[in-house]
Amino acid sequence: MLWLHPVIQLLATMMAFYVLFLAWQKVKILHLGQKGKFEWRKHVFWGRIIIIVWFGGLVLGRVAVHSHWDMSPLFLTHSQGAMIMVPFMLIAYVTGSVMDRKRQKRFWLPVVHGVNNIIMLGLALYQFYTGYFIVVNFIL
Numbered sequence: 162m163l164w165l166h167p168v169i170q171l172l173a174t175m176m177a178f179y180v181l182f183l184a185w186q187k188v189k190i191l192h193l194g195q196k197g198k199f200e201w202r203k204h205v206f207w208g209r210i211i212i213i214v215w216f217g218g219l220v221l222g223r224v225a226v227h228s229h230w231d232m233s234p235l236f237l238t239h240s241q242g243a244m245i246m247v248p249f250m251l252i253a254y255v256t257g258s259v260m261d262r263k264r265q266k267r268f269w270l271p272v273v274h275g276v277n278n279i280i281m282l283g284l285a286l287y288q289f290y291t292g293y294f295i296v297v298n299f300i301l
């Protein structure tokens with residue numbers, strides 16, 4: 162049970178780099194005036210999966226800590242990182258869905274979405290850093 166959360170969150174975090182890599186094509190077209198092929202459907206599909214898994218994983222982490230150590234939150238920096246990630250995940254999902262529902266030429270919404278999601282990915286890396294500490298000190 163204790164391994165489930167770290168494994169799925171790590172997989173989702175690695176997958177997020179793939180989604181960012183797909184988005185790089187759009188950045189090239191929209192901001193750098195270069196040619197590129199943005200795989201829209203793949204980006205949206207995997208982007209959604211990542212947000213849903215991160216969110217489900219957050220709840221799972223809480224439940225795991227609560228049932229194993231009888232209290233939650235216990236790991237403060239990791240828990241705070243998760244709480245900060247929540248609004249970024251919401252913004253990622255909502256802005257992405259708005260752009261997906263009605264395709265049109267846009268500038269600012271993709272920028273807000275892109276910047277928000279790069280910060281969110283940075284937070285996920287911080288979660289990896291603090292989560293790795295939990296694995297080494299409390300699980301292994």
Ligand code: HEM
Binds near residue numbers: 225242288
């Ligand atoms: C990326 C790699 C990650 C690793 C290695 C990791 C590791 C861990 C570990 C070992 C625990 C203790 C419970 C358990 O083992 O199930 C935990 C708890 C938790 N994790 Fe993660 N985690 C990661 C990512 C995330 C992310 C992305 C989020 C939020 C979106 C998150 C949110 C939480 C929360 C809320 C808890 C409960 C903390 C508490 O109640 O004190 N984790 N994590």
Ligand code: HEM
Binds near residue numbers: 188208256272274278
């Ligand atoms: C890990 C998650 C995600 C990352 C890192 C990410 C990153 C990005 C980036 C950097 C761009 C380019 C923005 C620009 O050119 O200024 C982009 C575009 C886009 N993203 Fe995401 N995204 C993620 C999740 C999502 C989700 C969940 C959705 C849909 C629900 C989505 C839908 C879109 C769409 C439709 C565009 C193209 C917008 C346009 O240019 O009109 N993304 N994304």
